[in-house]
Amino acid sequence: MKKLINDPEDVVDESIDGVVSAHGDLVRRLPGTYVVVREDAPIDGKVGVVSGGGSGHEPGGATGYVGRGMLDAAVAGEVFTSPPADEVSDAVREVDAGEGVLVIITNYEGDIMNFETGIEMAEADADVETAQVVTNDDVAVEESTYSSGRRGVCGTIFVHKIAGAAADSGYDLEETRRVAQKANDNTGTMGTALTSCVTPEKGEPTFDIDEDEIEIGIGVHGEPGVERTTHKPADEIADRLTGDVLEDLDPDPGAEVATIVNGMGGTPLSELYILDRRVSQILDDRDLDRYEAWVGEYFTSLDMQGASITVMELDDELKELLDHPVETPTMKQ
Secondary structure: OOOOOOOHHHHHHHHHHHHHHHOOOOEEEOOOOOEEEEOOOOOOOOOEEEEEEEEOOOOOOOHHHEOEOOEOEEEEEEEOOOOOHHHHHHHHHHHOOOOOEEEEEEOOHHHHHHHHHHHHHHHHHHOOOEEEEEEOOEOOOOOOOOOOOOOOOOHHHHHHHHHHHHHHOOOOHHHHHHHHHHHHHOEEEEEEEOOOOEOOOOOOEOOOOOOOEEEEOOOOOOOOOOEEEEOOOHHHHHHHHHHHHHHHHOOOOOOEEEEEEEEOEOOOHHHHHHHHHHHHHHHHHOOOEEEEEEEEOOOOOOOEOEEEEEEEEOOHHHHHHHOOOOEEOOEEO
16 A cells, blocks of 8 residues: 555654644644644643544644644654653643643553553652543443543544633633543544555555445444444435434433544545535434534544544533634644
8 A cells, every 4th residue: 555654664753743844833842752742831820731642543643733722732652552651751741830731541541551650750750730531432332452441532632622722711620620521421422434544564454344344333443343334325324323422422402512523534525524414414303403513534543434423512611612712733713
C-alpha cells in the first residue's frame, strides 16, 4: 500500500513537526518528546487540561486539539501505541500553573497504565494536583481486546471540548473534572468499518474483510466489532449505529443533543454528509432537537474506510461550554 511517508519509523516524529511548523502561533513541542503544548502554557489562574494516546487517530491523537479553549497539552505515542509515562509526566508538569491539571484518558489498558504512572510521577516530582476522567463512550461492547470496560472513542472529543471550555472559563479543578465527567456520561458512540486500516510499518491491512462485508461496532485499532454483515445502504447503517447509541443514552423526547458523524480516515466527506442527513431524520422522528452537528474527521483509524456516529445529550451548562470559543490546529469557533 502506498503512503506519503519517508521512513515508517519517523512517521509520528515528522507528523508532529509538521503540526508545529504549520501552527507555531498556537502550539510548540517539548524538545526530545512527542508532547505538543499550547504555545502560551502554562496560563496563570487556569486549570491545565492534558490528553493524548496512540497516534493514527488524527486529529484525535489530540495534537490537533491543543490550543485556546481546548487542551493545554497532548502526549502522542507511536501508531496505536500508548505514550510513555515519562512524557505524560512532562506534559502535566509543563502546563501546571498552580491550579491543578485535569488528565483525560481514553479507556484502553495501555493508556490507563501509562497515564496513571505519569500522573504519579508528576505529583511526586513537582507536587502537581491532578484529577482524571476516563472516557468510555463506545456503546458497542462492554469489554474488548484493548480495554476493561467500554472503549473511549470519538466521544472523547466532546469531552476535550467541554473540559477545555470549562478550564478557560475559570472553573476550578474539581468543577472542570465534574463537567468533563458529565460530558462523558452523556455521550455514546458506535462505528462501522468498510475496510481495514494499514499501519505504516506493516504496510498491509491489519485484518481481512471481503469486498461485500462491513464490520459493525468496531474499535479504532482494527479490533473486531459486534457483527460482520453484508454491505448495506448508508441509511440502514446510520439507523443501526444511531439506534444503538440512542438506546444506550435513552434521552427523553424533546431533549437537545449534539452529534458527530466522524470519518475513519478514508471516507469522503460527501458520504459522511449522506450519513448525517439520515441522523437528522432519525433525531426528528424521535422528537430530539439537534443543537449542534459536527461532520468530518475527528478521531480516525489511519486510512480506514468507515464512520462512527456520536451523540451527546445536552443541558444548559454543556450547551454553553460547547459554544465557548476555541482555536486549535484543527478546530476554530
